[in-house]
Amino acid sequence: MPSGPSRAKPDFYTQKAKKEGYPARSVYKLEEIDSKFQLIKPGLRVLDVGASPGSWSLYVIRKLQGKGLLAGVDLKPLNLNKKYPNFAFFQGDIFSDEAGSFLRERGPYDLLLSDAAPNTSGNRLVDTRKSYDLVELVIGLAEDQLGLGGSMVVKVFQGGDEEELFEKMGTIFNRVKRFKPKAVRSESFEIYFVGLDRREGSR
Numbered sequence: 001m002p003s004g005p006s007r008a009k010p011d012f013y014t015q016k017a018k019k020e021g022y023p024a025r026s027v028y029k030l031e032e033i034d035s036k037f038q039l040i041k042p043g044l045r046v047l048d049v050g051a052s053p054g055s056w057s058l059y060v061i062r063k064l065q066g067k068g069l070l071a072g073v074d075l076k077p078l079n080l081n082k083k084y085p086n087f088a089f090f091q092g093d094i095f096s097d098e099a100g101s102f103l104r105e106r107g108p109y110d111l112l113l114s115d116a117a118p119n120t121s122g123n124r125l126v127d128t129r130k131s132y133d134l135v136e137l138v139i140g141l142a143e144d145q146l147g148l149g150g151s152m153v154v155k156v157f158q159g160g161d162e163e164e165l166f167e168k169m170g171t172i173f174n175r176v177k178r179f180k181p182k183a184v185r186s187e188s189f190e191i192y193f194v195g196l197d198r199r200e201g202s203r
């Protein structure tokens, strides 16, 4: 995590997250993405990749209103203070065989969310490459786990060959969009790619 003046005291979004019971400010990125693309509705089957500490998951749980399900996976544990009947969490590597079985038992999914990020080194070239590799695998996961008409959101670090990933998503989804939420810190080079409406014949 980069440190600097903007991390010195809690910002607007950090304070808002605390008040609203979310473990991280990143929830407001998803809220913006969701209000723009209207992705999360009661009854959907949702997969949250890189779910810890759990803000996106909690946002999804609240929006599902008890209908549908959420499966979350992360290398690290969640930081949520209660359990939810329609939320299952697997702690481990999303690309492991064990995570694969966990996901297949609950899929296929209508929506795949990935806020997953590699450990950053501070070297933008290296970090962008690691993000590229991770996103490429997440797109493969979407190909395996998303049903027809399904959608995905994936975090991408800008500054490398990310347009290749955007094009790849264009072969899977009828529409692909780039979106940078206001809640992304000004010094951050992350952006989200949103794939909407999985195409027929993209399996």
Ligand SMILES: C[S@@+](CC[C@H](N)C(=O)[O-])C[C@H]1O[C@@H](n2cnc3c(N)ncnc32)[C@H](O)[C@@H]1O
Pocket: 023, 024, 026, 027, 049, 050, 051, 052, 053, 054, 055, 056, 057, 073, 074, 075, 076, 092, 093, 094, 095, 115, 116, 117, 118
């Ligand atoms: C920015 S955090 C996600 C924050 C989360 N969306 C929230 O709102 O609480 C990124 C997460 O991706 C996870 N991650 C990175 N690579 C992963 C992998 N291969 N398998 C599972 N989780 C991974 C990290 O452990 C980290 O917790």
